[in-house]
Amino acid sequence: MIKQLIIAAGLLAGCLSADAQVLANAAKEPMQITEYHDFGTIRRGRPVTHTFQFVNNGKEPIRLENVAASCGCTTPEWSPEPVAPGKTGSVKVGYNAAVEGEFEKSITLVYNGGKTKTIYVKGKVEPPVPAVPINSSVQLLKQSN
Numbered sequence: 304m305i306k307q308l309i310i311a312a313g314l315l316a317g318c319l320s321a322d323a324q325v326l327a328n329a330a331k332e333p334m335q336i337t338e339y340h341d342f343g344t345i346r347r348g349r350p351v352t353h354t355f356q357f358v359n360n361g362k363e364p365i366r367l368e369n370v371a372a373s374c375g376c377t378t379p380e381w382s383p384e385p386v387a388p389g390k391t392g393s394v395k396v397g398y399n400a401a402v403e404g405e406f407e408k409s410i411t412l413v414y415n416g417g418k419t420k421t422i423y424v425k426g427k428v429e430p431p432v433p434a435v436p437i438n439s440s441v442q443l444l445k446q447s448n
Contacts, residue, residue, distance in 0.1 A: 327420045331359025334412070339397050343424030345400050349431075351396045355422055368396055369413040376401060377408040377424065396424055403428045 341343040345351050347411070359365045364385035371443055372379055378397040386392035417432035 312332050333359060333363070333418075334359050334365055334414065336412075336420060336422060338421070339423050339425065340396070341391055342398065342424060344427050344429055345398075346362050346431050347400055347428050348401050350397055350399050351426075352395055353424060354393050354395045356393050357386075358391050362388055363415065364388065365392065365414050367392070367394070367414050368416075369414060370409050371395075371413070373409040373411075376406075377410060381412075394422070396422075398426070400426055400428045403430060 323358050324426065336355055339401050340353045340355065342353065357365075364387050366385040367381045370379040370381045376399045378399075379430070380395040381395075382392070394410070398406070398408065405427045407423055410422050410424070412420045412422065417418065
């Protein structure tokens with residue numbers, strides 16, 4: 304019984320140590336940013352954009368050197384100006400919604416001498432809503448009167 308308690312205590316201590324290490328690594332990360340944005344359902348031919356905000360939790364300015372999308376259908380925009388410690392920066396990501404179906408695209412942020420952070424956009428593109436012919440609309444109005 305005592306041996307089992309010692310083993311259980313050792314396992315618990317190991318888990319707590321691992322959790323503390325994960326939290327310590329997260330605290331060291333200079334760029335705090337939400338990694339995913341879900342556009343939900345969008346219509347084909349209706350481009351969408353989302354602006355990812357990030358906070359500089361480090362002690363040095365963050366300078367985005369490059370922002371590369373995994374596909375030509377995804378277009379990032381960013382400022383080359385450095386973001387001071389404690390300040391907020393942004394990366395605007397557009398998706399052209401030209402192809403129907405589900406999608407998930409990655410965008411890699413390269414900053415401060417080659418450090419990287421990857422963010423993602425996802426969603427589902429559905430067919431456009433069919434247009435109602437003008438004559439049909441007029442006939443519907445006449446019938447309702």
